[in-house]
Each structure stands twice: as C-alpha cells, then as structure tokens.
Amino acid sequence: MTLIERLRDLLGSTGVISELAEMSPYLSDERDLYQGTAACVALPRSTEDVAQIVRICRAEGYAVVPQGGNTGYCGGASPDGERQVLVNLARLNKVREIDPIGFTATVEAGVVLANLHSAVAEQGLFFPLSMGSEGSCQIGGNLATNAGGLAVLRYGTAGELALGLEVVLPSGELLDCLTPLRKDNTGYDLKSLFLGAEGTLGIITAAVLKLFPAPTEHQTAWLALPDTVSVCKLLSLARRLSGDTVTSFEYISQASLQLVTGHIDGIQCPFTERHPHQVLMELSGPLAVESLRPTVESILTQAMEQGLVTDGVLADSEKQRRQLWRIRESIPQAEKHAGRSVKHDISVAIARIPEYLAAAPGRLVGIGAYRASIYGHIGDGNLHYNVLAAAGDDPVRFRSEHASGASSALHQLAAEMGGSFSAEHGIGKLKKEDLAQFKNETALQLMRVLKKALDPDDMMNPGKML
C-alpha cells in the first residue's frame, strides 16, 4: 500500500486530502510569505489517529508538519515538499472536561480559542488567552507558539496557562503529561519542552489549561500621553493603585490609529485631536463587591496631575468598550489593506521601551522612506514595530528591497538592549537566521541536543526553527 492508501485506511476518505486544489488553503500561510507543498493533508480525529499517522510516516520515510489554525506569522506550519505530510488538527476539537472546582479545562489541540472562551463562559469561568486571531487559531497552535496576546500582563502567556500536555512524540509514542496538578516536582518539567517548540519535538494532542472566575467588571480607558516615558510611568502607577488589576495595557501610535481609521469601516476615533502616543488600558475584576470605577478614576486623576495623561475616554458601556477594543484589534487588518507591513515583534525591559523607540529611527535610515506602525503589548515590554512603504510607494517592491534590512536593524537593536527579536510570534522559517545570530551559543547547542535526542531522524517539522 502507498502512504496515502495507508492513511486513508486509517482516517477514511474524508480524512486525507491529496488533490492540489483542495490542499491549497492549507499550503499557503497567513502572510502569503510561503507557498508550501506536501504529499497530502491528514485530518486525525483522535490522539490515537495522530500516533498512527506519525508511525506510518516514520515507516514510509515521510516527515510530519503539524498545523493548527494556520494563523502563525513565521511559516512554521507550512510544509516543504512531497515527502512531508501536513497534519491539521482541526477535527481533534473536543472540550473533554471543564472542572469548576479545580478551575481547569481539558481540551483537545484543535479546539479553536474563541470556542473555548464560549464553552467555559457557559459555566461562569474564563480562559484569558486572547488575540486578534482567536476565531481561527487553535489551542495546540497557541501552546506550540507559546502565544502572547492581549492579557499576558495579568494572566501570562499560553505556556504559563498550561498545567498538563498530551503529546505524540516523533517515535509515535504517546507522552501523557495531561495532569491538572498545580504542584508536581517529580523531575524535569517535560511539558515545557513542547511550549514554544513550534511542532519540532512532537504533536500536542491535548492540554489541561488554567481557568479563572469570569470577570464581572471591566473598566476600559483610551488615553493620550505626551511621550513614551509617561506611558511607562502610567503603567507603574496604574498597577500600584489598582491592586494589580490591570489586565491589558496596549500602546497605539498615532500612525497605527491613522491606518485603522483610513482602512477599516465604522471606526469611531476616541479623540478629535491627534495625539502621538495612546494607550488602551483595561482593569478587570472578578468580584462585583466594590466597583473598579473609582479606582480607574483615581488613577486617571493622579496621572493627569502628574502630566502623564493629557486626555482620556473612559468606556461607559460594554458597547463603547468593544468599540475601543475594535480599534486596537483592527491594526493588523488595516496594515494588510495598506499593502502589508514588514512585521516585528520585539521585547525589551519595559523601562527601556522609550530608549528603544528613540533609537530605532536612527537604525532605519538605510532603508530610505517608510512609514512605521508601532503598537503592541507595552505592558509586557513587547512592541510590534511594523514598517510599511511610504504612502504612494509600491509596497511589494518596498518589502522585497527593505524587509531584510529593516528586520536586521530592529532585531540588532533589541539584542543590544538585552531584548528579544521574537517576543510572541516564534521562529518558524522566517526567523531561523535571527535565532542563529542572536540566541546565545550554549542555549542553541542545548536546543540542538534536545532536538537530536527526541527526533534523531529530523522527521518532526524539519527545516523549522533550528
């Protein structure tokens, strides 16, 4: 039997796609940076299916590329040839258990993030991982990229929300670390090997995730600030005055706001005047005993007295809150409409963000005319310093001529400041050279040792990351 016949035998005729036209949506990536090829797309329905697929591929000499919602930004889920099988986890999508006593959810890897939000909300519970792609990205992809998003400041990254994992190893064996235990000091924390591994060490098939009581109140403000030092000072003030209930603290430059208002319909700008620096700040609380409203008002009063905030809008309704969030979450879409950006995802110590922002333009002089769309999770020290062609210039030509120069300049600056060139989007194919350049040699060597030990034949997502 051929590989495809063996896979059809296992998964049924609807579980294997081998026609090019049908495979096509799985082969291109979110940013259209890569056009992949594969022997076929396999769609397992169970953990045992995944293990069998890996065993069959191993026996037939094929590599395996795991894929979740295919929303990743670095080409990690793009297959690279006729000897690779793309394993898409979409049909492995059951919420196995929600435990309202232990505050955990046991979910399969293919559960779409937004579907998990709804499932736990039905029980008055809350899963805090949140990002613009949540209607498509999957829990397995979130964990494999150790995704960040909009509430890391309060709740942590995807990896920090995982208590246990179930993983199919390159050998085809099942690693069962699917535990809800919050404390378990019985040797190496094996699950952490697979968080951020981008499918290079195994396929995550299920996870136990931390849940929280659903917030009963949100206080959401859109604020104008005179400079970026004030942005950092406001974050510190808000955290101290609010008893650390600041959930999100997102930075939006005027240029990013202008892209949104220029390209997205139905956006209501919070201010009539232009402000160079803006912040979307949200406080949330699980307890309705005392409203957070006086707290947020007192933060804003003190911030204004100290000259940290020059103007502000405080959402008066859930509708207004959603409108404010829509502005922030529309930035990636607006950049797409503007001809796409060269994306960056750097992090530095929060207090050094102003220094990074002051130095970056000097590093970019070599690329000629450009527009910078700067925004992101400043509460985590993570900025998207995205670079676009100047208005009227050809965006495709700009990217082909300047993407590499802009990225090396901005990544180099982050490295010089003790930061990271990839805070939340990962490595994939796109940033392999940066990893080789910026990761310290001992750490890189240890990564290679781990890869070799778990996947000696390089069959699990080859050509990615290392």
Ligand code: FAD
């Ligand atoms: P995919 O793109 O399918 O895969 C990503 C990587 O994980 C690949 O290497 C793949 O091989 C591997 N993988 C997937 N599933 C598995 C599995 N089950 N087991 C092992 N490996 C697997 N990211 C952020 O961090 N923060 C943001 O705020 C954010 N905002 C975004 C907004 C938009 C509009 C878009 C389009 C993307 C955004 N992203 C963001 C990027 C992306 O959504 C995340 O990286 C997400 O976690 C990827 O999940 P996915 O299921 O789409 O994974």
Ligand code: MLT
């Ligand atoms: C975001 O924070 O919106 C994403 O991580 C960045 C992007 O989509 O460009």
Ligand code: ZN
């Ligand atoms: Zn982001």
